[in-house]
Amino acid sequence: MFSLIENEVIKMISKKRLLFVFAILIVLISVFAYGQNQTQERTKAQLTQRMGITATDDWRKLADQQLIDMKNRLDSPYRGENSKASLRVRMEQLQYNLDQNINPLEQSAAKFTTRFMEQSIFLFLPLLIIMLAADMVSGESSSGTIKLLLVRNVPRWKILLSKYLTLIILEVIVLFFAFVLSVVISGIFFGFGGWFAPVATGFKVLAGKLDSTSVLNVPQWNYSLMVYSLAFFVAVVVGSISFMISVLVKSTAASIGIIMSTLVAGNFISFFLSDWKVTRYMFMVNLRLTDYLSGSFQPIEGMNMLFSITVLLGWTIASLIISFVYFTKQDILV
Amino acid sequence: MIKKSMWYSIITIAFLGFIVLSIGFYQAIYATTKVTPQPSVITEIPETTGDLTKLPTKNSNSFQVLLLGDSVAKGTGDEKAKGFTGYLPEVFKNITSKEIVINNAAVDGLESLALLEQLQSRRLDKIIADSDFILVSIGGNDVRGILSLNSLAKDDEFKVRQDGYLSSLKQALLHLRTTSPNSTVIFVGLYNPYAKATSAEDTRLLNTWNYNTQQLVEEDGNSIFIPTYDLLKYNLGRYIAQDGLHPNSAGYQALSNRISKSVETILSTT
Numbered sequence: 001m002f003s004l005i006e007n008e009v010i011k012m013i014s015k016k017r018l019l020f021v022f023a024i025l026i027v028l029i030s031v032f033a034y035g036q037n038q039t040q041e042r043t044k045a046q047l048t049q050r051m052g053i054t055a056t057d058d059w060r061k062l063a064d065q066q067l068i069d070m071k072n073r074l075d076s077p078y079r080g081e082n083s084k085a086s087l088r089v090r091m092e093q094l095q096y097n098l099d100q101n102i103n104p105l106e107q108s109a110a111k112f113t114t115r116f117m118e119q120s121i122f123l124f125l126p127l128l129i130i131m132l133a134a135d136m137v138s139g140e141s142s143s144g145t146i147k148l149l150l151v152r153n154v155p156r157w158k159i160l161l162s163k164y165l166t167l168i169i170l171e172v173i174v175l176f177f178a179f180v181l182s183v184v185i186s187g188i189f190f191g192f193g194g195w196f197a198p199v200a201t202g203f204k205v206l207a208g209k210l211d212s213t214s215v216l217n218v219p220q221w222n223y224s225l226m227v228y229s230l231a232f233f234v235a236v237v238v239g240s241i242s243f244m245i246s247v248l249v250k251s252t253a254a255s256i257g258i259i260m261s262t263l264v265a266g267n268f269i270s271f272f273l274s275d276w277k278v279t280r281y282m283f284m285v286n287l288r289l290t291d292y293l294s295g296s297f298q299p300i301e302g303m304n305m306l307f308s309i310t311v312l313l314g315w316t317i318a319s320l321i322i323s324f325v326y327f328t329k330q331d332i333l334v
Numbered sequence: 335m336i337k338k339s340m341w342y343s344i345i346t347i348a349f350l351g352f353i354v355l356s357i358g359f360y361q362a363i364y365a366t367t368k369v370t371p372q373p374s375v376i377t378e379i380p381e382t383t384g385d386l387t388k389l390p391t392k393n394s395n396s397f398q399v400l401l402l403g404d405s406v407a408k409g410t411g412d413e414k415a416k417g418f419t420g421y422l423p424e425v426f427k428n429i430t431s432k433e434i435v436i437n438n439a440a441v442d443g444l445e446s447l448a449l450l451e452q453l454q455s456r457r458l459d460k461i462i463a464d465s466d467f468i469l470v471s472i473g474g475n476d477v478r479g480i481l482s483l484n485s486l487a488k489d490d491e492f493k494v495r496q497d498g499y500l501s502s503l504k505q506a507l508l509h510l511r512t513t514s515p516n517s518t519v520i521f522v523g524l525y526n527p528y529a530k531a532t533s534a535e536d537t538r539l540l541n542t543w544n545y546n547t548q549q550l551v552e553e554d555g556n557s558i559f560i561p562t563y564d565l566l567k568y569n570l571g572r573y574i575a576q577d578g579l580h581p582n583s584a585g586y587q588a589l590s591n592r593i594s595k596s597v598e599t600i601l602s603t604t
Contacts (some may be wrong), residue, residue, distance in 0.1 A: 062576040069410045170349040229358030292366045305366040
């Protein structure tokens with residue numbers, strides 16, 4: 001079994017496809033980092049124009065001012081507990097910025113790395129995974145090498161399982177490199193710090209409304225870890241589904257086409273989310289898991305982290321079952 | 335050989351990465367789904383109403399001033415954390431010997447519709463009835479959103495916003511008047527904090543907004559519209575706080591001075 005996986009991994013490495021994925025990552029991260037850098041400059045310029053030079057240089061005064069205001073707001077009896085929790089969290093963040101002398105307008109490698117994955121989790125990352133997964137089985141069929149695999153004295157399910165485990169290993173590798181590359185590249189632009197800055201998380205949906213009573217701050221490194229873990233989960237889900245399609249369809253081009261169009265269609269379908277209830281059981285609209293962490297999702301009744309993860313798990317298990325049953329039962333003409 | 339070492343490094347990274355990611359995944363689920371006991375929500379509401387009814391009741395030796403509306407009424411931006419709450423008693427003291435009692439019920443970021451809802455919840459009715467002066471500052475948050483629109487959408491959106499705002503304000507003022515027939519309502523007009531980056535078109539819209547507000551406020555004989563646009567126009571550097579939006583300490587003082595001058599006679603005769 002172990003040697004089967006080793007064989008598959010080495011096959012993937014020599015196919016150069018992994019190198020393509022890394023090249024795409026490097027190019028895109030560089031472009032994003034440069035873009036973020038530009039946006040930051042422009043925001044600063046705008047603030048300066050609007051409020052005089054003070055806004056960017058004297059940010060400490062501004063932050064002090066905001067802290068006082070928020071303290072006053074906290075003391076107000078006219079505010080609900082809901083907004084108080086998020087106020088407290090924002091005060092903690094500001095206080096941290098003041099203590100550590102970090103201008104909140106400045107980017108950091110930690111912020112960028114997290115944001116990059118938050119942005120890519122629903123389309124970019126799945127596409128990279130599809131590049132790897134979509135020809136794992138269909139590639140063997142179209143090049144005919146599947147015969148060489150199957151004539152060996154190994155049960156079919158073992159062969160498929162080794163391919164699937166290889167895919168999971170590659171998913172970890174892709175995420176690992178996405179992380180390392182984005183830290184290194186954005187570090188060059190923004191400096192390597194920011195890993196201990198507090199980030200707010202812990203939002204919930206209660207009765208169709210965003211509930212922030214239990215919001216709390218976690219250090220940035222921990223937050224990034226959570227984001228990348230969710231991204232890994234998404235990668236496994238998308239990987240499993242494209243793996244299934246790759247088992248079902250003989251041609252690589254067709255399998256990439258099918259899964260990619262499904263993903264892109266998912267972005268349109270999410271528009272109907274609120275009034276067309278069936279759509280929420282599709283995997284494409286549940287991919288934005290990190291939005292639950294940051295509280296930036298549109299609160300929709302019945303949709304929360306657990307729901308999305310259950311739906312995604314359901315899809316994963318279903319596609320695995322289909323892949324294994326189909327692969328062991330089908331006739332392959334030798 | 336290279337392939338062999340690559341395979342070993344890949345399997346190590348994958349194995350460690352898998353463990354770390356699983357921990358992170360567990361944390362992420364825990365952070366978003368854990369249930370925290372939250373009895374505070376239920377206890378909070380009776381507490382606030384209790385606070386309000388316990389406030390000093392009306393007596394003839396004091397002036398009660400109620401501050402209603404958005405962050406400007408609240409005093410946001412004052413580096414000394416005084417705002418109208420601090421400065422109005424200071425300037426009123428020069429005119430009258432009576433005690434000045436300030437109740438601040440303003441909420442940051444309030445829009446006109448939310449003000450109307452706040453009033454219609456009837457929690458403030460007792461204070462409103464006891465107040466001699468009711469200072470209202472509202473509308474800044476209503477109008478701020480349209481600044482960023484392009485000029486084609488702006489005119490229409492402005493009309494829509496203004497209509498909504500005026501009808502909410504009308505009902506709010508009516509509520510104040512029926513609850514407290516003899517109080518003086520002081521409405522603080524809008525100023526333009528972004529003088530450096532505002533087109534002539536924006537200025538025209540802001541003036542229209544202020545004009546219509548003034549018309550509405552002064553339909554009632556016992557209400558006064560205090561303009562602030564003129565006072566701050568050339569003094570933004572001096573009167574606007576670091577956040578570039580709210581008045582600072584000096585700004586609140588200047589506004590308080592202006593208000594006290596306007597109601598001087600009412601203060602000294604009653």
